[in-house]
Amino acid sequence: MAQVIATVNMKGGVGKTTITVNIATCLAKIHRKKVLVVDLDTQISASLSMISPADFAKCRKENRTLRTLVSQAIERYGLAVSDPEEKIYQVRDLVIPHACKVQGLDLLVGDIDLYDEFLVSEMLYNRSLLYEQKQSFQATWSRFEQTLIKGILAPVMKYYDYIILDCAPGYNLITRSSIIASDFYIMPARPEPLSVVGIQLLERRIEKLREVYREDNSVNIELLGIVFSMSAGFTLSRYYQKVMDRVATDFSSAKIFKTKIPNDVNIAKAVDNFIPVSVANPTSSGAKAFAEITIELLKKLEISLGRKEQTSRLSLVDLE
Secondary structure (H helix, E strand, O other): OOEEEEEOOOOOOOOHHHHHHHHHHHHHHOOOOOEEEEEOOOOOHHHHOOOOHHHHHHHHHOOOOHHHHHHHHHHHHOOOOOOOOOOOOOHHHHOEOOHHHOOOEEEEOOOOOOOOHHHHHHHHHHHHHHOOOOOOHHHHHHHHHHHHHHHHHHHHHHHOOEEEEEOOOOOOHHHHHHHHHOOEEEEEEOOOHHHHHHHHHHHHHHHHHHHHOOOOOOOOOEEEEEEEEOOOOHHHOOHHHHHHHHHHOOOOHHHEOOOOEOOOHHHHHHHHOOOOHHHHOOOOHHHHHHHHHHHHHHHHHHHHHHHHHHHHHHHHHHHO
């Protein structure tokens, strides 16, 4: 079964998408893993980092984007009666295989318009009145939130080693549902005050989600680590180091990636050509940094999964 990893920060502009697509590329290209990138951000940055605008437009015209799956999920959960002749799509029907010509790297294209929040709220309100024995709207919303992204990913979990979710900044329905569906998360950040605030806000939000779903223990997401992208002039300023030291007071060293993403122009050039730098220029300092970060990621996953397996065995012993 795939390990689901969310890349998320409450603040935008912290290198989230660049980290997502390059780690995914390194996992597939260097480590021969089967990886699916899911673009959950309406800015469609992950999609346009891996396919051209013309290819995106074609996918959208053919309804081969995440919007199709979200719409189906909303329809199934709501009161609408489905047309029996209408085709039901799954992730495997919509993904772009071997994205960027990398074997094992697949992409589920995002959309600039994933769902209408007002219509979703209306649907859930009606369902709470008619289908749920008049239970609270909040309870109906929570159940939908729990199942939305999990349900979309469920049919393909066995086909991938890793599914990496490029989450939108902020805290909308899709982001919350993605956090619930994930086993782990990575927090990209820049050594700047507002980026650090984004880290703090996200940690509070995730803790609140754990409290909301504590009864059924459905939020089991674990922080793999914080990845810093360096701003221009990093080597000339001690200020950035002070900001990173501030983060280190809140998190253990094990939760901060040792490798930092350099301010490498090749990263931007690669995005301009709709391809990750790990493919476009594998010998660049940026590509080498992503390769090192991926190695760190795999080591962190190995440690965490080993710890979880040991805890599970101890629990079984206690039950016996």
